Amino acid sequence: MSSASSDSLTVLYVHAAAELYGSDVALLNLIRHLPPTIRPIVVLPEQGPLADQLRERGVAVKVFPLAVPRRYYFNARRFYRVLGLPAELLICWRKLKRLIRAEKVDLVHLNTSILIGAAWVVHRCGVPLIWHWREILPERGWWREALIRAAQRWASRIPCISNEVRRQFYDQSKATVVFDAVVPDDTAPCNPERLRQELRLGSDALCIGTVGRIQYRKGQDVLIRAASQILKRFPNAAILIVGDVYKKNYAPRKALERLTEQLGIRDRVFFTGFRRNSAEVMRLLDVFVMPVRLPDGFGIVEIEAMLQGKPVVATNIGGSLDVVVEGETGFLVPPDNPDLLAEKIILLLDNPSLRVEMGEKGRQRVLQLFTIEHQVKQVVEIYHAAIRESRGRLRNRGARASCP
Structure with a gap:
């Protein structure tokens, strides 16, 4: 030793x-x-x-x-690895x-x-x-x-x-x-308005976002399908897809871009790529979404959002069950259900006081447990x-x- x-x-x-x-x-x-x-x-x-x-x-x-x-x-194409x-x-x-x-x-x-x-x-x-x-x-x-x-x-x-x-x-x-x-970092520069300007979002645009590598299991396409309903109620809303592809495999991102075009919402969905300053992203958002269709072990990006006082809408599988308290810090919905996902997001966008209440309870939960x-x-x-x-x-x- x-x-x-x-x-x-x-x-x-x-x-x-x-x-x-x-x-x-x-x-x-x-x-x-x-x-x-x-x-x-x-x-x-x-x-x-x-x-x-x-x-x-x-x-x-x-x-x-x-x-x-x-x-x-x-898979057949990469079995040589x-x-x-x-x-x-x-x-x-x-x-x-x-x-x-x-x-x-x-x-x-x-x-x-x-x-x-x-x-x-x-x-x-x-x-x-x-x-x-x-x-x-x-x-x-x-x-x-x-x-x-x-x-x-x-x-x-x-x-x-x-x-x-x-x-x-x-x-x-x-x-x-x-x-x-999560580690609160009060020393890092954090200016969510700079990100708003970079994306050319209006000051009245409500922001809904998810963070994670772009891949099928993360369910970004489910959020995009839900967005087509959300934008009927809130036309100025912005959907942020934060994260990048793995090893320059751009096929999943291109598929998401095609989906936004098919739904006619390409101008309201923003692919930001990877962002090192997660606090800046979370502070810009009004609602954080984790629409995974296959269970993640834990929702670390969910607790990052909760630390910034944001309500979370996540799927009711995997580690999210330990993070999100249904009806208290956010909502849990079944995977692959864009209709119910949209319903819960619209409920939060319609109720600013509920967003604040859930966000504060989420922050307190993070400071107590995580x-x-x-x-x-x-x-x-x-x-x-x-x-x-x-x-x-x-x-x-x-x-x-x-x-x-």
């Missing part, structure tokens, strides 16, 4: 991307607020804005292949094992469930493994079974970002709910519990070995 004292730890964080969306931001926030007794080292599979942000804060970042089996590898995974796993094995030994790592924290290759390496190295689960996997399939069984067998602890994520495990003894958190201080405290306690268990097992093995 590397620790100079019983409380200090060297923790190796492994993450599957280098962008600045939900899980990326969650990792960045966690590392930024770790106590000084924890020395973080981060491994990423590529360069990107997350790597830049970490290095700006003095965090050591290593970049090498992690044999991440992406969902889109398993699957064939490259064994070679990536070999590189991951060599580099990760060398890094753990060279840096005298006390434990490894994987930040997403799909890092099964890295999990296997860490397990083989005999280092305590914290395997953070953020995803809700498809209900059936060998891939789900393989990941769940690997986590239950190899991990010392399994932090889960919502109750829905935790429910996936047959044996929940290692699984603990640790909600992601603070970074509470999250860090939980995570550090998990680290020390895993270390104590690991040392206990080593002592027991030593005692058994010394028995005549």
Whole structure:
């Protein structure tokens, strides 16, 4: 062990991307607020804005292949990527094992469930493994079974970002709910009116928006279909689609643009691309919408909106069930239901006082449940519990070995 004292730890964080969306931001926030007794080292599979942000804060970042089996590898056009995974796993094995030994790592924290290759390496190295689960996997399939069984067998602890994520495990003894958190940043420049001017929105335009990577599972098309009804009641309303495509795969965005043209609302739907200053976006909005059709593990963008005092309309699946209180901080609707989604948004747009009331209750809920201080405290306690268990097992093995 590397620790100079019983409380200090060297923790190796492994993450599957280098962008600045939900899980990326969650990792960045966690590392930024770790106590000084924890020395973080981060491994990423590529360069990107997350790597830049970490290095700006003095965090050591290593970049090498992690044999991440992406969902889109398993279609006919990209199946060749699957064939490259064994070679990536070999590189991951060599580099990760060398890094753990060279840096005298006390434990490894994987930040997403799909890092099964890295999990296997860490397990083989005999280092305590914290395997953070953020995803809700498809209900059936060998891939789900393989990941769940690997986590239950190899991990010392399994932090889960919502109750829905935790429910996936047959044996929940290692699984603990640790909600992601938001960090109020009063020092960042935040001028929502500048964004209003950039988009050329009128001062009287009510703004409805969603934030997330543009892809089918996020349901941006459901919001656009709802928008065709909303705009009949509020012709000056603006629909903001905030986020970008993955790896320059522009097909999902082009499909959304075609849909706006078919519905005759192209001039009222604004594709802003990725925005680093999420607070600026949230403050501009009157209603935040999370129309996912497949469950997300947690709604971190929802709590970002709630922190800014905005009511949230989300689908009643996944992590949103832990975030949004129906009728109190917003509304929950079934997925793929643009009619009901439009109805709830129109109700909020029609009632400014209700928006304010729900927004304030949402902000108070965030400050009570989703603070970074509470999250860090939980995570550090998990680290020390895993270390104590690991040392206990080593002592027991030593005692058994010394028995005549």
